């Protein structure tokens with residue numbers, strides 16, 4: 045038994061032996077990462093190339109299609125690779141290293157090996173041409189036999205090629221496989237144990253499997269895409285730094301010693317787990333059970349520290365001595381300055397001039413912690429301009445500096461990295477609900493969305509769980525139909541901002557619009573690519589909340605529950621009266637930050653007699 049993999053987002057689930065269109069569409073709804081078509085004539089699940097192509101054509105693009113062949117003539121496989129919809133060819137017979145090498149020039153190769161008593165002696169000869177190995181049980185018919193081999197045999201596997209584990213994987217073996225510690229285990233391949241008859245998959249069984257795997261299912265592609273959104277659109281000068289991060293981040297954050305350092309700081313420095321508080325008066329008022337996830341109780345006053353600690357530990361392991369950060373409300377700037385002080389790193393924070401005035405106490409906190417605060421004086425002098433300045437600075441200081449992005453935005457791997465570091469929020473919600481309610485999921489989770497880091501963390505472990513509704517509260521400002529708004533997903537269109545393809549507020553000729561919100565942490569004209577994806581596939585519901593609604597919600601929470609929330613989090617609270625829930629439903633609001641930094645806004649409102 046090894047260390048439990050907690051942050052492995054890139055886990056592959058291949059469902060193999062697809063034969064029928066309607067069944068394939070149902071399987072695809074469960075969102076496996078790969079679906080396999082067996083073109084081997086002797087298989088009970090064999091489909092013709094025409095059938096495979098017409099089914100594959102019906103499936104979403106982001107699910108990779110795999111053609112499985114056994115000892116076919118090389119020319120036929122090359123033709124197959126070049127003329128079809130497949131993303132991978134799985135060579136499931138006795139194909140030689142030279143054969144695989146030739147095929148790999150045309151398409152990604154998965155080489156399958158039937159295992160009996162030991163690994164093949166010549167595995168190394170296949171290493172440079174295969175994207176994955178697949179270790180299956182050796183049987184007369186090559187595959188699909190539903191039999192397991194002794195997984196201990198894989199302890200001697202030390203090559204760098206990631207592998208998929210296959211052969212009779214059923215629900216009973218999943219927990220053991222999830223704790224299996226071989227670093228090259230990249231996913232599992234399932235087939236006959238999830239069938240009603242050969243080639244017809246049992247959706248309920250697969251759905252149960254997916255629930256068990258949920259925390260591990262891949263949410264981002266290798267290139268950093270969530271569906272159509274994400275990627276890395278960066279200037280040449282940043283290529284080296286961003287590629288270095290992309291190539292190393294997953295390995296580093298999966299390292300048991302990193303996990304240990306990260307978790308120990310989350311516990312003893314941040315103060316995790318944060319409480320899940322039953323807000324009884326709010327629940328009575330709205331007629332369903334409301335819990336608040338108290339990220340406001342994190343050291344420094346918001347969820348921001350989770351990600352900052354993760355990235356700063358990562359930066360240190362990459363040999364960086366300095367960090368730079370952008371900040372809107374000042375929460376991420378304070379968190380960055382805090383961790384820089386803790387870990388002995390130099391810290392520079394870019395902050396819009398307008399935000400410097402709005403959030404003056406946070407500016408002084410950053411300075412007290414030893415950070416340099418540089419005002420962004422271009423554009424609206426807010427968060428977007430701070431990001432621009434930080435990127436500009438980074439271009440000329442790449443060698444020793446890590447750009448510590450504070451939201452789930454920016455080029456790959458930032459959105460995924462931030463999501464993984466913040467996923468501790470939903471991981472804790474699931475555990476705490478299990479203890480309090482006897483079930484590990486709520487009926488809905490609500491979080492505010494600017495760039496989207498607290499929301500991504502609160503949603504993360506529930507994204508693949510259709511029982512959980514995901515609600516994002518955007519900053520509507522003076523109204524989503526006015527120019528004074530930051531309701532990106534409500535009014536935005538596809539484009540590129542700060543290195544990622546996402547949805548943003550822009551003019552018809554592609555000029556980024558100015559964003560407005562009463563809350564400095566939400567007035568961003570873009571949004572993280574995962575939210576753009578969840579919005580586009582209708583997995584998440586994103587609604588605009590006006591400045592006034594957020595203010596009302598802030599005072600409501602203060603007076604009903606004795607908690608002064610940040611203006612950002614008040615947007616999430618303002619969704620409560622808009623939801624249609626049943627009395628037995630459980631709703632979790634991610635209370636992302638505390639209201640100290642917004643006291644001047646609250647004071648002005650009270651002094652004006654409006655509250």
Ligand SMILES: O=C(O)c1ccccc1NCC(=O)[C@H](O)[C@H](O)COP(=O)(O)O
Nearest residue numbers: 060087186187188189190211212235236
């Ligand atoms: O599934 C088949 O019928 C098959 C026949 C010949 C070659 C490969 C075949 N399947 C390929 C796979 O990747 C299967 O998923 C793998 O063998 C595991 O199957 P199972 O033991 O049923 O889970």
